[in-house]
Amino acid sequence: MKFTKATNYALHTMLALIDNSPVKPIGVQQLAEIQGVSPTYLSKILTRLVKAGMIESVSGVNGGYRLSRKKDDITFLDIIQAIEGNASLFECNFVHGEECLIQAVMKEAEEKMESHLKNTKLTDMVQKKT
């Protein structure tokens, strides 16, 4: 079990967008180059973030991507779920009559992780940096 590379790209791109001007967008070309990934692939990832309302895109000359207004609210969990989806990490296939106790424990564990990701905002990263 592993997070996908797409999640890595998404998180780092978001961090780059935080550093960038909130007004003037930055092109996917440039964002892709920094991370050593193809622009089309990265744009595919960014489109998901747009649909999740975290960033906005501007097409045409001097277009690109920039953070949406509510940047202070964006958590790690938001970004991760936009990319990975929000299905449970563990799904019991066994056919019990009752509830699956194992599943319950796994869900609790997952929630611990999610809780931490929900409580850490992207903007926390920038403060640490300075």
Place this chain on the structure above:
Amino acid sequence: MKFTKATNYALHTMLALIDNSPVKPIGVQQLAEIQGVSPTYLSKILTRLVKAGMIESVSGVNGGYRLSRKKDDITFLDIIQAIEGNASLFECNFVHGEECLIQAVMKEAEEKMESHLKNTKLTDMVQKKT
């Protein structure tokens, strides 16, 4: 990102072994039938648990698998790591000079989950059941 089915099989098999006699082993044939999976595949999974020291195998007639002595110490994390390995869930590929702050947050989050899995023992399940 998801836990593999193998982990599901491993956890449920361990639970079945707890219910079983600690002396007389139970065959993979039977264990596989309960879960609707092929014996050869399940045995492959169980071999990993054997190597991790959680269960022991007895070959030959009336052979099979049974818990190893230290059954009270076996945690969810033990089983999961025996199957999934113990690599980090998140690996940053970006080439920073410094440490990756994102990676640090992800690691913290993962550790929250692991902590819960480490603190929950298999035997806890049995007590709940009664």
Place this chain on the structure above:
DNA sequence: TCAATAAAAGACTTATTGTATCTATAATAT
């Protein structure tokens, strides 16, 4: 209005991993 720019979308390819099965080999009780 037109040409250049840039994102969005869809079809497609390739690589990797998960999920098995089959066969052969080794160990053990009767």
Place this chain on the structure above:
DNA sequence: ATATTATAGATACAATAAGTCTTTTATTGA
């Protein structure tokens, strides 16, 4: 000896990840 049972290796198939290519749509500057 033989039937039984785990172990190991080779192999096959499916699903997902990761990425490319091409076309379409939207926007801007000249």
